[in-house]
Amino acid sequence: MASLEEQIAAIEDEIRRTPYNKATSGHIGRLRARIAFLRLEREKRSRGKGGGIGYAVRKSGHATVALVGYPSVGKSTLLTRLTGANSQAAAYDFTTVSIIPGMMDAAGASVQVLDMPGLVPGASRGRGRGREVLSVVRSADLVLFMIDKDHPDFRGLREELEDAGVRVNARRPRVIVTPAARGGLTITSTVKLTRLDPESATGIAREFGLHNGSIVFREDATAEQLIDVLAGNRVYLPAILAVNKSDLLAPADRAKIREQVKPFEPIFIAAESGQNLDELVLALVRALAFIRVYLRPPGGEADRVEPLILRGGSRIQDLLARLPPDLGKNFKAALVWGRSARFPGQTVGRDHALADEDVVTVLVQRGRAVPA
Ligand SMILES: Nc1nc2c(ncn2[C@@H]2O[C@H](COP(=O)(O)OP(=O)(O)OP(=O)(O)O)[C@@H](O)[C@H]2O)c(=O)[nH]1
Ligand SMILES: [Mg+2]
Structure with a gap:
């Protein structure tokens, strides 16, 4: 029997090879659901093994902010600037190997900021310290993404969080799933469904072993959103994006980054010199509401x-x-x-x-x- 990892990779491959159209959308929805289900299994197993030592962080203050970025973008430099906590910064990757907390005052609220090891592509599959870092992100109240000119792949960064079940700047889908012991599965909606047909929804539910009960759509949800509700372990966090080392950016670089990161509105900072950190803190306070x-x-x-x-x-x-x-x-x-x-x-x-x-x-x- 192939390992969970191999099964997931094989299904991902099948999705890539299947052209997306009306006729295949139901099938693709089911494949996505199967991946989500296998990931849940993988998580259960890795929890059983314990691990994560050194990554338990006690939350403190009124809110906790997780600093998420690739290696060397300047996360530790920012933590030290904002909180006075001493997190070593250096010109090589993976300087930070554990989670370093600091506290700052933000408009009268005390906010905990967590500096973390840099993420790498594949983090959600366990590369680097990825999985442990992502589990700490899940318990935070806000994600502060950080990129710089040499690490502008914001989409990749977001995908690592997506794959770890973190949904940013989104709210929980208004879909109510109620399992039952028998009677089959009924699907109803209070709005017109334009993005997912009932047969596809049924197929997705089956992948999660849901054969009896009801699904009520109170919004025009997508297959992904239904999968999120069925998986049940998603977290929904506000997020903002800082672009660091803006002392090295020409106006044209800024315009290009702005375009690449839409719909996010990036805040350009220079952690080292402290430039524009007031604006960053204001944005944090606003997003934490x-x-x-x-x-x-x-x-x-x-x-x-x-x-x-x-x-x-x-x-x-x-x-x-x-x-x-x-x-x-x-x-x-x-x-x-x-x-x-x-x-x-x-x-x-x-x-x-x-x-x-x-x-x-x-x-x-x-x-x-x-x-x-
Ligand atoms: N030019 C410039 N360099 C900066 C700025 N902020 C940080 N750096 C430099 O970037 C390098 C990496 O900084 P760190 O704070 O260690 O980066 P990190 O994201 O914590 O890196 P890891 O812990 O390895 O993930 C260091 O050499 C810093 O001096 C900035 O605003 N401008
Ligand atoms: Mg660091």
Whole structure:
């Protein structure tokens, strides 16, 4: 029996050899699904073997940013500049061999930046330290891509992340999969499907062993998006792109890079001299979309001085995760004032999404109300 790696390579080869048209799209969709399924298997097996020693990084601060780029583009130079952490920089590849964390203040939020070994093509298949690096990226809150004039292959860099199940600047597809024990597979949609027909969707589901249950499309999803939902292990992260060593770039180089990296809007920096780092930090803060939430004890006044800083899109449950654990355990409801509330003092549950400058009172069981 061929190894998982060989099976994946063989199917990739078949996809390359098959011309894409209406008649073959269903078949190609199934092949892609099979690859996604085999990759899941590969991941399960490599987890069983342990490994990843030296790559466990404790997250710290309000958000974690992963620095992703090819060797020698200047990642360590940037980390040292932004955070003062000492990560060795040198004019040869693979200077950095483990993950080096640093902390910086960004508009009042504390942000952890992770410097990592450079990625190489094939990283997601385990080349270099690729797989370990990519597993750390998966746990970050934002990807900071870095390229330079000598390493402009941004598409290749993005593909390594794609293959590791990281989706950048995309949101989770609105496709709901509910397995059942029997009854066959029903496919319904609330919108017109123009990119994927029901037969192809059924074929893809089969590759994941889904024969009974329902798939509901709430958006006009592609085969790739359905595969992502079925695989279930995708992470969706915001990302920005910095082009380093811009001290070496002529205006024509900049224009060419801008064209190559679309739809990303690159930020040109020079990590060594510190040029344009303010703009980079602003972009980071914007992409992380921090919100401030003020806690208010029941019947008291809100603490307007020290907001809790959370990521945009955070829910009550994310707020609870930042408070003493017994509050989460004894949580009964929360009262919310501000932009996320339909009316002042609305009673909400754990799923309620918060907005910037909301005021929140947490109510716990047995009449105990906190924070005091
Ligand atoms: N001209 C110029 N050189 C830079 C700049 N930033 C970094 N460098 C140089 O680029 C080389 C590589 O820098 P590093 O920070 O070690 O790069 P890295 O991405 O961490 O490399 P690896 O750890 O090997 O993946 C060093 O010689 C730096 O001095 C810059 O803004 N301009
Ligand atoms: Mg380095």
